[in-house]
Amino acid sequence: MLRLEDVTIRQGDFTLHAALSVPAGAHVAVIGPSGAGKSTFLGAVAGFVPVPSGRIEWDGVDLSARSPSRRPISILFQDNNLFPHLTAFQNIALGLKPSLRVNAAEQHQIEAALARVGLSGFGGRKPAELSGGQQSRVALARVLLRARPLVLLDEPFSALGPAMKSEMLHLVRDICAQTNATLLMVTHDVNDARAIADSTILVAQGQATGPFPTAELLDNPPPVLREYLG
Structure with missing residues (x-):
């Protein structure tokens, strides 16, 4: 509570x-x-x-x-807090490792999060290459990956x-x-x-x-x- x-x-x-x-x-x-x-x-x-x-x-x-x-807590703002120089995969990986040094199991988690929000195959794209809705999905995938009890x-x-x-x-x-x-x-x-x-x-x-x-x-x-x- x-x-x-x-x-x-x-x-x-x-x-x-x-x-x-x-x-x-x-x-x-x-x-x-x-x-x-x-x-x-x-x-x-x-x-x-x-x-x-x-x-x-x-x-x-x-x-x-x-x-x-x-x-x-995980928090999602209006601007989605995506880093323009990072790919969708890397932006999501920040939810696990700020260093972006993820192991094989963590890579699988990130790919699963992308799939859960309907973005399989989009991990290599940067925010500028995504629509507004797709950017929101990337940000939501990061929230999903963090698995915090309060969103x-x-x-x-x-x-x-x-x-x-x-x-x-x-x-x-x-x-x-x-x-x-x-x-x-x-x-x-x-x-x-x-x-x-x-x-x-x-x-x-x-x-x-x-x-x-x-x-x-x-x-x-x-x-x-x-x-x-x-």
Whole structure:
């Protein structure tokens, strides 16, 4: 279980408070008005944003003082974090070995991850030689290979067309279900939340609250969310 116990998140002059729990294996959307702090919330869980008070726990272990690399987390940003000078294979290999010195067994793991996201045979291509959807698949393969129990998505598919975005969301959902990973996904699109998330955290007015059942929250939104959704 992911637990935020009376957490204060601070970035510059912005402050966000959170006191909530997310069950292991849950698929949770994070929504709210623009500028409300959704990415800041995710960044705090990942360890990129300071938490001056409170505790962030995973399975009862306090993560608050741990660096991002020492947290049981994989995170996927909108720009996919691919290195342009490396091949798809090498970008994925970074999830296992930053040195890129992988052995035969690890090479097999990387090839299997490429196959799982539908990119068999694409390992030798660099990001510039791939479409936007294919780049997203490479980044997702790296997340898959890391096999961390907590997966954070910060609108990684927002630049894709509707059909490709829907395909990627379903692929994420299936992978997380198969690995029993807990998923937190920041999105501005309520259709994305309905498609992938059983529950939703609302970030608004300096508070992160929930999780609430997604359908109930979106069908009967509170005033602050209703104003944002229009």
